[in-house]
Amino acid sequence: xxxxxxxxxxxxxxxxxxxxxxxxxxxxxxxxxxxxxxxxxxxxxxxxxxxxxxxxxxxxxxxxxxxxxxxxxxxxxxxxxxxxxxxxxxxxxxxxxxxxxxxxxxxxxxxxxxxxxxxxxxxxxxxxxxxxxxxxxxxxxxxxxxxxxxxxxxxxxxxxxxxxxxxxxxxxxxxxxxxxxxxxxxxxxxxxxxxxxxxxxxxxxxxxxxxxxxxxxxxxxxxxxxxxxxxxxxxxxxxxxxxxxxxxxxxxxxxxxxxxxxxxxxxxxxxxxxxxxxxxxxxx
Amino acid sequence: xxxxxxxxxxxxxxxxxxxxxxxxxxxxxxxxxxxxxxxxxxxxxxxxxxxxxxxxxxxxxxxxxxxxxxxxxxxxxxxxxxxxxxxxxxxxxxxxxxxxxxxxxxxxxxxxxxxxxxxxxxxxxxxxxxxxxxxxxxxxxxxxxxxxxxxxxxxxxxxxxxxxxxxxxxxxxxxxxxxxxxxxxxxxxxxxxxxxxxxxxxxxxxxxxxxxxxxxxxxxxxxxxxxxxxxxxxxxxxxxxxxxxxxxxxxxxxxxxxxxxxxxxxxxxxxxxxxxxxxxxxxx
Numbered sequence: 001x002x003x004x005x006x007x008x009x010x011x012x013x014x015x016x017x018x019x020x021x022x023x024x025x026x027x028x029x030x031x032x033x034x035x036x037x038x039x040x041x042x043x044x045x046x047x048x049x050x051x052x053x054x055x056x057x058x059x060x061x062x063x064x065x066x067x068x069x070x071x072x073x074x075x076x077x078x079x080x081x082x083x084x085x086x087x088x089x090x091x092x093x094x095x096x097x098x099x100x101x102x103x104x105x106x107x108x109x110x111x112x113x114x115x116x117x118x119x120x121x122x123x124x125x126x127x128x129x130x131x132x133x134x135x136x137x138x139x140x141x142x143x144x145x146x147x148x149x150x151x152x153x154x155x156x157x158x159x160x161x162x163x164x165x166x167x168x169x170x171x172x173x174x175x176x177x178x179x180x181x182x183x184x185x186x187x188x189x190x191x192x193x194x195x196x197x198x199x200x201x202x203x204x205x206x207x208x209x210x211x212x213x214x215x216x217x218x219x220x221x222x223x224x225x226x227x228x229x230x231x232x233x234x235x236x237x238x239x240x241x242x243x244x245x246x247x248x249x250x251x252x253x254x255x256x257x258x259x260x261x262x263x264x265x266x267x268x269x270x271x272x273x274x275x276x277x278x279x280x281x282x283x284x
Numbered sequence: 285x286x287x288x289x290x291x292x293x294x295x296x297x298x299x300x301x302x303x304x305x306x307x308x309x310x311x312x313x314x315x316x317x318x319x320x321x322x323x324x325x326x327x328x329x330x331x332x333x334x335x336x337x338x339x340x341x342x343x344x345x346x347x348x349x350x351x352x353x354x355x356x357x358x359x360x361x362x363x364x365x366x367x368x369x370x371x372x373x374x375x376x377x378x379x380x381x382x383x384x385x386x387x388x389x390x391x392x393x394x395x396x397x398x399x400x401x402x403x404x405x406x407x408x409x410x411x412x413x414x415x416x417x418x419x420x421x422x423x424x425x426x427x428x429x430x431x432x433x434x435x436x437x438x439x440x441x442x443x444x445x446x447x448x449x450x451x452x453x454x455x456x457x458x459x460x461x462x463x464x465x466x467x468x469x470x471x472x473x474x475x476x477x478x479x480x481x482x483x484x485x486x487x488x489x490x491x492x493x494x495x496x497x498x499x500x501x502x503x504x505x506x507x508x509x510x511x512x513x514x515x516x517x518x519x520x521x522x523x524x525x526x527x528x529x530x531x532x533x534x535x536x537x538x539x540x541x542x543x544x545x546x547x548x549x550x551x552x553x554x555x556x557x558x559x560x561x562x563x564x565x566x567x568x
Contacts, residue, residue: 057343
């Protein structure tokens with residue numbers, strides 16, 4: 001069930017405002033894969049999710065634009081008293097987090113670094129594949145992060161611009177998705193990768209189809225799962241971050257455009273329960 | 285050849301500023317199909333094209349958001365002394381033009397009405413199909429425009445959200461595009477349409493593939509061509525619009541994001557020559 005709440009300011013929602021939320025944002029709704037992982041690992045936390053659906057997608061846009069959008073949303077989340085910010089978007093993690101994290105007043109965590117760490121842990125033959133948006137792959141951010149952890153690793157990267165549109169149409173087990181996936185994956189598989197980073201928060205929704213093509217010899221690294229683990233570690237380790245067990249499990253979602261689009265597909269696929277859904281203009 | 289010009293204000297470009305341009309805008313680069321048609325019909329006009337690549341696409345967004353973006357861009361074009369504005373985007377034509385046109389200080393023309401007129405002229409059996417983005421089809425704007433011209437016409441509409449991503453990848457004659465097109469078109473063809481409106485400025489780039497599937501019995505209505513004809517008529521008829529033959533054929537392009545993305549594919553496919561290319565933030 002989704003309670004739609006277009007008018008009420010967030011500070012007037014029924015949730016206990018003494019409980020600072022974990023702020024999570026994405027260009028759209030794909031970052032809900034990170035929310036699902038966070039809820040499994042941190043079931044007592046309140047999560048405030050922003051989907052920038054008025055400007056989605058980020059995956060083909062420049063570092064300058066993506067950084068501007070990410071700064072506006074981070075400022076919004078800090079104004080909503082987020083105790084930490086999870087950038088649940090690989091493109092923003094690659095292009096904006098390096099600029100924004102050092103000056104952020106709360107910890108700001110991307111999905112990229114946890115994914116790179118997990119990939120390096122997973123690989124045996126030191127051949128890792130990465131799939132992502134054009135912007136993520138174009139930035140070489142995964143390649144740099146992985147090779148800074150282990151310079152012996154060979155990284156093969158492929159931009160997969162058609163996957164997000166196919167996923168947003170709910171075509172998870174479709175002939176077209178199969179053909180497109182094989183085109184993207186087969187050249188990397190021919191290079192003998194044993195680990196594949198799903199470098200876009202949409203991609204875990206295609207996990208089964210991707211695993212079928214890759215076969216059991218390739219380990220899929222889900223950046224959503226690994227990011228949630230990193231958040232759990234941060235909350236456990238940092239005393240300055242309020243990490244008390246509040247038992248305030250709730251999920252408030254703000255979208256920047258009133259077209260819900262892919263929201264229903266994602267919520268159903270991820271088995272999420274939304275407490276409130278609001279629409280706000282962020283960054284004009 | 286494209287001269288990239290990131291810094292120079294448009295008013296300092298070498299073109300003769302006494303010549304007011306035709307302003308053309310789209311969510312991205314697809315509207316260049318309208319520019320190509322305008323250049324064929326009005327070879328002596330200067331065209332200033334805005335592609336809102338920082339916020340592309342509009343096709344899944346709400347009327348409120350699309351109207352806000354369209355107003356910001358129209359204001360920019362008027363500040364650049366555009367003598368008329370062509371909304372070379374079906375989604376903005378469907379969602380924003382009805383709100384913006386009545387109060388615009390210069391004539392503001394969408395692609396939708398000319399397409400509807402041409403479709404009604406073309407049909408013999410009074411069965412018209414329309415393909416477009418989710419937002420265009422969801423607005424029923426084509427259906428309303430067509431039926432206000434001839435209430436006996438039956439309109440079949442199908443939203444085709446995968447076509448723009450496929451076109452932007454340049455997959456014009458691809459197996460995947462063929463499968464996707466057949467899925468979208470076959471139910472309409474089974475209803476016996478004799479006319480199909482290409483209700484998105486990207487779609488003319490798939491004209492050959494669409495015609496192959498539809499067969500010779502279906503006339504394709506290209507909203508780009510029909511919009512250019514409407515602009516030509518307007519310039520010829522309205523004395524208050526400066527329509528003197530200036531012999532100032534030129535094309536200046538402004539994108540709101542520095543990622544050029546699909547620009548190269550479109551420019552090559554349409555055989556366009558760009559005089560200047562600049563990047564500007566519009567509407568924050």
